[in-house]
Amino acid sequence: MPSPEFFQVIPVADALRLLEAQWQPQPARETIATAEALERILASDIHSPEQIPAFRKSAVDGYAVRARDTFGASDALPAFLSVRGELQMGLAPQADIGGGEALLIHTGGMLPESADAVVMVERTQATAEGEIEVLRAVAPDENVIQAGEDVEGGALLLARGQRLRPQDIGGLLAAGCAAIDALCHPRVGVLSCGDELLPPESALRPGQVRDINAYTLGALAQKLGAHPVHLGIAADNPEEYFRRAAAGLADCDILLLSAGSSVSARDYTRDVINRLGRPGVLLHGLAIKPGKPTIIAVCDNKPVIGLPGNPVSALLVALQFMPFLVARFAGQPLEPPRSVRARLAQRVASATGREDWLPARLREQGDGAPLAEPILGKSNLIFTLASADGLLSVPLNTGGYDAGAEVEVILF
Amino acid sequence: MPSPEFFQVIPVADALRLLEAQWQPQPARETIATAEALERILASDIHSPEQIPAFRKSAVDGYAVRARDTFGASDALPAFLSVRGELQMGLAPQADIGGGEALLIHTGGMLPESADAVVMVERTQATAEGEIEVLRAVAPDENVIQAGEDVEGGALLLARGQRLRPQDIGGLLAAGCAAIDALCHPRVGVLSCGDELLPPESALRPGQVRDINAYTLGALAQKLGAHPVHLGIAADNPEEYFRRAAAGLADCDILLLSAGSSVSARDYTRDVINRLGRPGVLLHGLAIKPGKPTIIAVCDNKPVIGLPGNPVSALLVALQFMPFLVARFAGQPLEPPRSVRARLAQRVASATGREDWLPARLREQGDGAPLAEPILGKSNLIFTLASADGLLSVPLNTGGYDAGAEVEVILF
Numbered sequence: 001m002p003s004p005e006f007f008q009v010i011p012v013a014d015a016l017r018l019l020e021a022q023w024q025p026q027p028a029r030e031t032i033a034t035a036e037a038l039e040r041i042l043a044s045d046i047h048s049p050e051q052i053p054a055f056r057k058s059a060v061d062g063y064a065v066r067a068r069d070t071f072g073a074s075d076a077l078p079a080f081l082s083v084r085g086e087l088q089m090g091l092a093p094q095a096d097i098g099g100g101e102a103l104l105i106h107t108g109g110m111l112p113e114s115a116d117a118v119v120m121v122e123r124t125q126a127t128a129e130g131e132i133e134v135l136r137a138v139a140p141d142e143n144v145i146q147a148g149e150d151v152e153g154g155a156l157l158l159a160r161g162q163r164l165r166p167q168d169i170g171g172l173l174a175a176g177c178a179a180i181d182a183l184c185h186p187r188v189g190v191l192s193c194g195d196e197l198l199p200p201e202s203a204l205r206p207g208q209v210r211d212i213n214a215y216t217l218g219a220l221a222q223k224l225g226a227h228p229v230h231l232g233i234a235a236d237n238p239e240e241y242f243r244r245a246a247a248g249l250a251d252c253d254i255l256l257l258s259a260g261s262s263v264s265a266r267d268y269t270r271d272v273i274n275r276l277g278r279p280g281v282l283l284h285g286l287a288i289k290p291g292k293p294t295i296i297a298v299c300d301n302k303p304v305i306g307l308p309g310n311p312v313s314a315l316l317v318a319l320q321f322m323p324f325l326v327a328r329f330a331g332q333p334l335e336p337p338r339s340v341r342a343r344l345a346q347r348v349a350s351a352t353g354r355e356d357w358l359p360a361r362l363r364e365q366g367d368g369a370p371l372a373e374p375i376l377g378k379s380n381l382i383f384t385l386a387s388a389d390g391l392l393s394v395p396l397n398t399g400g401y402d403a404g405a406e407v408e409v410i411l412f
Numbered sequence: 413m414p415s416p417e418f419f420q421v422i423p424v425a426d427a428l429r430l431l432e433a434q435w436q437p438q439p440a441r442e443t444i445a446t447a448e449a450l451e452r453i454l455a456s457d458i459h460s461p462e463q464i465p466a467f468r469k470s471a472v473d474g475y476a477v478r479a480r481d482t483f484g485a486s487d488a489l490p491a492f493l494s495v496r497g498e499l500q501m502g503l504a505p506q507a508d509i510g511g512g513e514a515l516l517i518h519t520g521g522m523l524p525e526s527a528d529a530v531v532m533v534e535r536t537q538a539t540a541e542g543e544i545e546v547l548r549a550v551a552p553d554e555n556v557i558q559a560g561e562d563v564e565g566g567a568l569l570l571a572r573g574q575r576l577r578p579q580d581i582g583g584l585l586a587a588g589c590a591a592i593d594a595l596c597h598p599r600v601g602v603l604s605c606g607d608e609l610l611p612p613e614s615a616l617r618p619g620q621v622r623d624i625n626a627y628t629l630g631a632l633a634q635k636l637g638a639h640p641v642h643l644g645i646a647a648d649n650p651e652e653y654f655r656r657a658a659a660g661l662a663d664c665d666i667l668l669l670s671a672g673s674s675v676s677a678r679d680y681t682r683d684v685i686n687r688l689g690r691p692g693v694l695l696h697g698l699a700i701k702p703g704k705p706t707i708i709a710v711c712d713n714k715p716v717i718g719l720p721g722n723p724v725s726a727l728l729v730a731l732q733f734m735p736f737l738v739a740r741f742a743g744q745p746l747e748p749p750r751s752v753r754a755r756l757a758q759r760v761a762s763a764t765g766r767e768d769w770l771p772a773r774l775r776e777q778g779d780g781a782p783l784a785e786p787i788l789g790k791s792n793l794i795f796t797l798a799s800a801d802g803l804l805s806v807p808l809n810t811g812g813y814d815a816g817a818e819v820e821v822i823l824f
Contacts, residue, residue, distance in 0.1 A: 035612065038631045052795070055618050059792060089648065090608035092618035108608060108721070110619040150793035158798065165824065166631035167797035170624040170723055173612035174794050196502035196520060200447065200585035206467050206504035207522040212582040219450045219578035236501065309520070311582055338750075380471060381562035382586050383464070385579035386570065412577065 009287040011396055012320045012355065015296050018282045019321075022298040025329045027253070028184040034172045037164045039225060040182035041330045046157045048175040051148035055092075056111045060143045063102035063124060063132060064115035067140040078125070078133035087112070102132060111144060118143035151175060161331055186329040188221040188322075189252035190214045191231035193241050193259050193269075194309060199233065212382065213258040213307070216315045217322075224326040226254070238268040242275055245304075249276055254325050255304045257295075258314050269306045273297045276304060287354045287396060290380075291317035310380045316357050316391070319412065338411045339390070342372035347403045350394035359388030360409055372409050388412075421699040423808055424732045424767065427708045430694045431733075434710040437741045439665070440596040446584045449576045451637060452594040453742045458569045460587040463560035467504075468523045472555045475514035475536060475544060476527035479552040490537070490545035499524070514544060523556060530555035563587060573743055598741040600633035600734075601664035602626045603643035605653050605671050605681075606721060611645065624794065625670040625719070628727045629734075636738040638666070650680040654687055657716075661688055666737050667716045669707075670726050681718045685709045688716060699766045699808060702792075703729035722792045728769050728803070731824065750823045751802070754784035759815045762806035771800030772821055784821050800824075 010018075029043035058064065065081060073079035086104040087093055093112035097103055105111070105118060117138040125133040151157060157175055158168055164180075172180065190213060197211035198204065211233050218228030231248040234241045249255045255276075259269045274280040277299030284306075286294045290313035295306030303325055307314040327334045342362060350356040363371040372392055375384045390409040394400060401407060422430075441455035470476065477493060485491035498516040499505055505524035509515055514531070515524060523530070529550040537545040563569060569587055570580055576592075584592065602625060609623035610616065623645050630640030643660040646653045661667045667688075671681045686692040689711030696718075698706045702725035707718030715737055719726040739746045754774060762768040775783040784804055787796045802821040806812060813819060 035627050035630075038634050050616075052793075053621065054616055088619075089606060090619050108606075108621065145792070150795050157795075165798075166628045166635065167727060167794065167800075167824075169631050170628035170727070171794045171798035173624045173627055174622055174723070176612075176616075176622070178613045194501060194520075200588075201590045204462075204466055204588075207500075207502050209465065209520065210586055210588070212585045215447050215585050216578045216582035218447075219581050222450050223578065311586070315579060315582070380557070381464075382579065382583045383562050383569075386577075386583035388579075412579075 009285040009292060009354065010283045011287045015283055015286060016321070016324050019296065019298065019303055019324070020328070022279060022282060023301060023303055023328070025186075025253070025331075026301070027186065027329055027331075029181050030184050031179050032182050034169055034178055034180050037169060037180055037182055038166065040164050040180075041332065042158055042160050042162045042164065043181040043183050045160050046172065046177060046180060048151045048153055048155050048157045048177075050176050051153040052150040052174050053145055053147055056147050057145050058105045058107060058109050058111060058118045058143060059145050060118055060120045061107050062105060062118045062120040062143065063134075064097065064105045064109075064111050064118055065102045065134070065138065066097065066099065066114060067117035067138050067142065069100055070117070070119060070134045070137045073134045073137045075135050078135050079137075080127070081132055081134060083130050083132055102134075116140045116144070163330075163332065183330050185225060185227040186253040186326055187229050187251065188218070188226045188254045188256065188326075189229040189231045189248040190217045190221075190256045190258065191234060191241075191245055191248050192309075193234040193236060193257070195236045197233045212311050213309070213314045216311060216382075217256050217258070217307075217318050220315065220318055220322055221326070224322055226322075226326050226329075238272060241268070242272045245272055246276055249299060249302055249304065253302060253329060255299075255302060256307060256318065257304065258307045259309050270295055273299065273304050273306055276300070277302070286317070286320075288317070288320065289351075289354050289356050291320070291357075292354075296321075311382045312380050312385055315385060319391070339408045340370065340411065342370045342407055342409045343368075344392075344401050344403055344405045344407055345371045345373040347400065348374055348392070348394060349400040350398060352397050352399055355396050356394040358392045358394070359384050360390055360392045361387065362389040362409060369406065372407055421697040421704060421766065422695045423699045427695055427698060428733070428736050431708065431710065431715055431736070432740070434691060434694060435715055435740070436713060437598075437665070437743075438713070439598065439741055441593050442596050443591050444594050446581055446590055446592050449581060449592055449594055450578065452576050452592075453744065454570055454572050454574045454576065455593040455595050457572050458584065458589060458592060460563045460565055460567050460569045460589075462588050463565040464562040464586050465557055465559055468559050469557050470517045470519060470521050470523060470530045470555060471557050472530055472532045473519050474517060474530045474532045474555065475546075476509065476517045476521075476523050477514045477529055477531055477546070477550065478509065478511065478526060479529040479550050479554065481512055482529070482531060482546045482549045485546045485549045487547050490547050491549075492539070493544055493546055495542050495544055514546075528552045528556070575742075575744065595742050597637060597639040598665040598738055599641050599663065600630070600638045600666045600668065600738075601641040601643045601660040602629045602633075602668045602670065603646060603653075603657055603660050604721075605646040605648060605669070607648045609645045624723050625721070625726045628723060628794075629668050629670070629719075629730050632727065632730055632734055633738070636734055638734075638738050638741075650684060653680065654684045657684055658688055661711060661714060661716065665714060665741060667711075667714060668719060668730065669716065670719045671721050682707055685711065685716050685718055688712070689714070698729070700729070700732065701766050701768050703732070703769075704766075708733075723794045724792050724797055727797065731803070751820045752782065752823065753818055754782045754821045755780075756804075756813050756815055756817045756819055757783045757785040759812065760786055760804070760806060761812040762810060764809050764811055767808050768806040770804045770806070771796050772802055772804045773799065774801040774821060781818065784819055
């Protein structure tokens with residue numbers, strides 16, 4: 001019988017610092033269509049191949065004119081201009097204007113050579129066939145968008161590291177950048193280990209359970225914008241576990257190991273990880289509940305997290321690390337999770353020296369902060385998470401919270 | 413020359429209420445693999461086909477015992493039990509215990525018939541070969557998870573309308589639900605109209621611009637979890653516009669029309685929409701800048717939004733409606749957008765009676781609220797949005813904000 005395990009437990013924040021010091025991500029890059037690049041991270045600066053707009057255009061519906069022909073115009077004393085016709089959209093001007101002349105132009109239409117301003121249609125009145133009265137003077141360049149006014153040719157459009165939003169995709173396409181270099185999504189491998197585990201589509205015999213960690217952790221990775229890789233289930237055997245973990249690490253950027261519940265697997269997970277590459281295990285034991293027996297490692301410049309086999313613990317620990325790992329992989333700042341302020345429905349006790357994470361239901365209370373009802377009881381039941389609206393943290397050096405205390409509930 | 417258009421402008425909130433009253437979404441449903449159902453909405457209640465756990469199991473590493481054999485045990489006066497062997501993970505117990513006997517069991521292991529409690533390994537001491545001292549009594553059912561304790565067979569697992577999170581996927585898979593009925597994503601069609609428009613991969617001749625609305629609006633739809641459908645570019649011709657809009661509406665759940673900049677297209681967009689189905693146009697003219705000439709319609713129980721052709725206006729108006737439309741399609745509550753409190757770097761003027769939306773850059777200011785710098789100037793340049801961190805609203809009946817005012821900046 002192996003002896004009980006003892007851990008020197010380390011707070012999550014310290015674990016993140018250790019990972020930060022030991023892991024210098026080197027994400028791969030790929031060329032992809034800009035139109036399909038939503039949320040992708042630019043791998044390089046992008047300079048505009050063209051100027052935008054490409055030509056001098058009207059900002060309004062109205063008449064292209066020479067501004068000096070309108071100087072002094074007013075309601076009482078309009079300027080009379082002769083209309084030479086209408087400029088077609090999508091074509092270079094087929095005509096130009098001379099002194100005292102105007103061309104009907106639409107918003108976005110290209111100005112003819114000799115026009116230097118546009119009079120808004122609302123500031124004109126049609127008179128005899130082919131003539132308008134201009135009721136207000138325009139200054140040179142008024143209602144005109146200059147070529148290159150939005151972006152000069154060669155200008156920096158978007159910088160390396162930018163996460164592409166709808167407007168960025170629009171800007172890039174407007175400038176003629178139909179493809180970009182983007183960082184590849186991190187590949188997050190999940191390998192489970194345990195003789196009792198079967199793939200989730202299996203019928204069970206007594207003593208067997210379905211391995212759901214690959215799917216909860218994979219879905220979390222997907223939600224964070226990473227690419228989950230299911231590495232399957234290893235039998236409870238150190239050599240098989242090592243062989244499959246090593247193959248998984250070679251194929252992925254981040255490796256999550258979810259050791260089966262058997263004591264022996266827990267015993268050798270640490271050794272298996274240390275064999276995967278240097279520096280190996282950075283810490284074994286987190287000051288967090290659930291999740292204490294977690295292993296944090298970096299092997300060959302890839303993070304490896306040894307998670308508890310229990311699905312609830314595994315997911316709650318992964319929530320502490322995965323957002324950080326995925327953000328750091330892409331060189332992005334870590335976004336704070338969505339959360340709401342709530343009032344605790346009941347007292348919550350906690351030991352100091354560890355951070356407790358409790359699932360909680362939120363109940364709206366009219367106008368005030370919602371009520372947070374911690375879901376207590378056995379922490380290893382997956383439906384305590386499925387029935388929760390969020391997570392409540394009792395921080396490291398807090399003995400607990402009284403009923404009615406204001407707390408932050410992280411929505412998840 | 414058509415006369416200037418006049419609108420009776422309506423606030424966005426009223427427009428949303430009109431849509432709510434006139435549109436009763438009827439989303440299609442499809443059967444999909446639970447493992448691939450992240451963020452999908454359940455189309456029906458799900459009851460558990462099995463109980464979880466399927467068998468009575470140990471919550472700890474230790475010894476399966478009959479609780480009464482440990483009553484009165486303490487450090488000073490341990491109970492001696494004879495160990496009959498080890499229970500293998502993943503199998504039904506191959507042995508049972510009698511009085512004074514114990515079986516080594518691992519976390520998650522199945523309890524033998526006659527055991528009713530588990531003594532944690534830390535509360536025992538190995539003595540002679542095949543014997544342990546139990547140093548603390550256990551009560552019946554202590555450290556035991558009962559069959560069905562997480563979920564009873566037939567119990568409601570998750571209700572219709574639930575958006576699936578990683579933990580929900582885990583719970584469903586644990587219970588053996590490998591497939592679910594989910595709502596289909598709304599199909600959001602975008603049709604552009606204008607003779608000056610070319611697909612974004614095109615080289616341009618003078619007077620032409622790339623149609624980027626299909627991609628900014630499509631990316632916004634994608635970001636919201638909808639399925640964008642590019643309906644292409646219609647020539648500035650009412651019959652072609654109608655024909656393509658009608659085909660698009662038949663194929664989609666929500667239709668966005670982005671009329672070219674030409675006056676004539678703007679004139680007939682309203683008629684085209686009214687021909688698409690009843691009740692047709694609900695309003696023409698929003699109390700919002702940019703975006704005033706927007707048309708809101710419902711045709712054959714599908715929302716149709718006639719957006720300005722200008723990419724900035726089109727995207728800003730779409731931001732006002734698309735989150736609502738996508739949430740309502742799926743019967744989900746509208747989530748508030750992510751935002752930060754910031755201080756205005758400069759005075760912002762606005763007319764009362766309309767809501768102004770200004771792109772803004774955020775500049776961190778040490779510990780305090782960040783500084784919001786409105787990006788002023790011509791509002792029709794897409795890079796004013798690409799260079800913005802967020803949007804600043806000056807509400808309907810506010811004349812503007814002074815420099816230093818605290819404002820909410822919506823991150824987008």
